[in-house]
Amino acid sequence: MKSVFYKILLLAGIHTVAHSQLFTDHNNRHEPNEPKPHMHHGGEAVACLKLVPNNADFAFELFKEVALEAPNENIFFSPVSISSAFAMLALGARSTTQTQILEGLTFNLTEIQEKEIHEGFHNLIHMLSDPENGVQLNMGNAIFLTEKLKPLKKFLDDAEALYQLEAFTTDFKNPTEAEEQINDYIERKTYGKIKNLIKDMDPQTVMILTSFVFFKGNWEKPFKPEHTEEREFFVDAKTTVKVPMMHQIGRFDFYFDKELSCTVVRLHYNGSATAFLVLPAEGKMKQLEQTLVKEIIQEWSDHLFQRLVSLYFPKFSISGSYEITKTLSKMGIVDVFTDHADLSGITGTSELKVSKVVHKAAVDVDERGSEAAAGTAGEIMQLSLPPIIEFNRPFLMLIFDRDTNSTLFIGKIVNPTVTS
Template identity: 80%
Template sequence: MKTDFYVYLLLAGLYTVAPGQLVTSHHDPNEPKDHVHYAGEAIACLKLVPNNADFAFHFFNKVTLEEPNKNIFFSPVSISTAFAMLALGARSTTQTQILEGLAFNLTEIQEKEIHEGFHNLIHMLSHPESGVQLNMGSAIFLTEKLKPLKKFLDDAKALYQLETLTTNFNNPTEAEKQINDYIEKKTHGKITNLVKEMDPQTVMLLATFVFFRGNWEKPFKPENTEEREFFVDAETIVKVPMMYQTGRFDLYFDMELSCTVVRLHYNGSATAFLVLPAKGKMKQLEQALVKETIREWSDRLLQSKMRLYFPKFSISGSYEITNILSKMGIVDVFTDRADLSGITGAPELKVSKVVHKAALDVDERGTEAAAATAAEIMTMSLPPTIEFNRPFLMLIFDRDTNSTLFIGKIVNPTITS
C-alpha cells in the first residue's frame, strides 16, 4: 500500500477594486527595465500559453458539467502550476499523464522547457512593475519522518519558489492551525480555515496560492450603485447592488454565440472579459469557450459609448477536483500505481486529495491615482444600455503573459459560497 499525501491547491481571493485583451501588451522602450531579460522570460512563457489556455477551458467545461447551475470560480494557472511542480517528482506513466493532462504535447515540448516556462511565468506574474498586486507561491508541509530528495526540493525551490516547512501531522489540530495560519497570511486574510479534519496519516501537504488585487482603470462611483433585479432563472429573481457608469468601453456582440462581450481594464497588465449570453444561451456559450473564441473576441472588440450596469458581489468556489482531473487523463497519481519516486527516491506515495479554493470580490473602488476628473458631454440620444442582470461569465487575463488567471460563472451573485 502506498502512503497517501494530500495536495491542497489553495487560491487566495481575487480582489478587484474597480472597470476595465487577450493580447500581448507593448511596453514603452524607454521604461527603466531590463528588457533583454524580460523579453527572454516572455518567450519562455509564450511556449506555455496555448497549452495553459487549452487546460483552462477544458477544466472549465468539466466543472460546468458537474455543477451546471451553480456559481463557479477557479484559477486555472494555479492548478496548472501546482501539478507541473508535482510532475517534477513524478516518473514514468504518472509523469506523462500529469503533463499530458495539463494539455502539453510531449512530442512538441520537452519537460525541461515546461518547468522553465512555469518558472518564468511565476516571476513575470509576481513582477512588481506589472501595476497589479499578484502574488504566487508554493509550500510543502512535511512530517519529520519523510525525507524528500535534495534534488526535488532544490529544483522545486528554484523553479517554483517552493517553501518547505516541518509539520507534526500526528497532531491534526496543531497541523491544521500551522497550515491555516500560513495560508491566511500569504493570502492577506482571504482564505481562512481551509484545512479541516486533517488525516493523521498524512505525511505531506502541498499548497499553492495566488493572490490578486487589481484596481479598475475607470472606477465606478459608489453613489451610482443602486439595488436592482438580477434574474437567476425563470423562477428566481434576487436584488443585488448594481454598479453603474457611462463611458466608452470595448464591446462586441457575438451573433453566432448570442452573447455580449465587454472588456474592462485594470490599472497595469490585467484585464477582464465580461460575457453576457442571451437568455437560454449559457450552455451553448460554455461549450464554445476555447482559446480561439477569446482570440476572436479580442480581434473584434470596438470602442463604443454605452451605459454599463454591473453587479457588486462576492463569491467563492471550493472544489475537490480529483475526479475532474481523472477525467482529464491524470489518473495514476491518485492510485496505487502512482510513481512519485522523484520526491522520496521510492514509489511509496500517492495523492489522496486535491482541493482548490478561490474567492472573488468585485466592487466600485479605484486607487487615488485614478481620481482624475473628466467632464463628459452627453448627446441627446442615450447610448445603449448593457446590464449584467442574469447569469454571466467573468474571465481575468494577464496581458504580459497571456495567462488565464481566473474563470468565473456568476449564476447568483447573492450566494457567496
C-alpha cells in the same frame, strides 16, 4: 473599481501506499494570446510564450468539466495556479505518472520538452509577481512534511528555484497542530482572506503541498459609489434577487457575438490585467460554456470596438470550493491518485500517492479604485442616450494577464447574492 481575488489550491493528503514505511490590442491594447512583454522581460516572455496555448486549453477544458458538474452554481477558480501546481508536482513524478500529469495539462511532449515546461512556469510566476505589472499578484507554493519523510535535495532545490517552494516540517501525528500550522500559513499568504482551509485531516497524511495566488487590482475607470443602486438580477425563470448594481456611462470595448448570442464588454485594470465580461442571451449559457475555447477569446479580442454604453454591473462577493480529483482524472491525470503513482522524484520512494485535490477561490467586487488612474476623469458624452448593457442574469467573468497571456481566473456568476 477595486476587484480582489484570493485563491488556494491544496494538494491534500499525500499518503504512503499500503504496507509502506515512511522515508524522508486593439486601441493600443495588448490582447490575450498576443505577447507584448515589458522590455526587461524579453527572455522570460519567450519561455512563457511556449506555455500560452497549452495553459489556455487546460483552462477552458477544466472550466467545461466544472460547469458540467455544477450546472446551476456560481463558479470561480484560477486555472494558472492549478496548472503551475501540477507542473511542480511533475518535478517529483516519474514514468507514466509524470507523462499523465504533463499531458493532462495539455502539453504535447513530442513538441515541448519537460525542461521547457518548467522554465516556462518559472518565468511565468516571476513575471506575474512583478510589481511593475501595476497589479498586486502574489503566487507561491509550500510543502509540509512529516519529520520522517525526507525529500530529495534535488526536488527541493529545483522546486524552490522554479516554483518558489517553501518547505516546512509538520507533526501530522498531532492533526490539530498540523492544521493550525498550515491554515496560519495560508491565511498569512492570502492577507487573511482564506481562513481554516484544512479541516478533518486524514490521519494517514504524511505530506501536504499547497499553492496560493492573491490578486488585487484597480479598474482604470472606477465606478462611483453614489451611482450604485439596487436592481433586479434574474437567476433563472423562477428566481429573481435584488443586488447592488454599479453603473457608469462611458466608452468601453464592446462586441456582440452573433453565433454564440452573447455580449462581450472588456474592462481594464490599471497595469497588465484585463477582464472580459460575457453576457449570453437567455437560454444560451450552457451552449456558451461548453463551446468556449481560446480561439473564441481571440476572436472577441480581434473584433472589439469602442462604444458608448450605459453599463450596469453587480457588486458581488463569491467563493468556490472544489474537490477536483475526479475532474482531473477525466482529463487524463489518473495514476497519481492511485497505488500506481510514481512520485519517487520527491523522496526517492515510489510509495506515495495524492489522495485528494481541493481548490478554493474567492472574489470581491465593488466600486473602489485608484483616484489617480488614467481615464477616470469625466468623459464627454453624446447627447443621445447610449444603449444599456445590464449584467442582470448569469454571466461569465474571465480575468487575463496581458503581458503573459495567462488566464488568471474563470468565473460564472449565476447568483451574486450567494457567497459560497
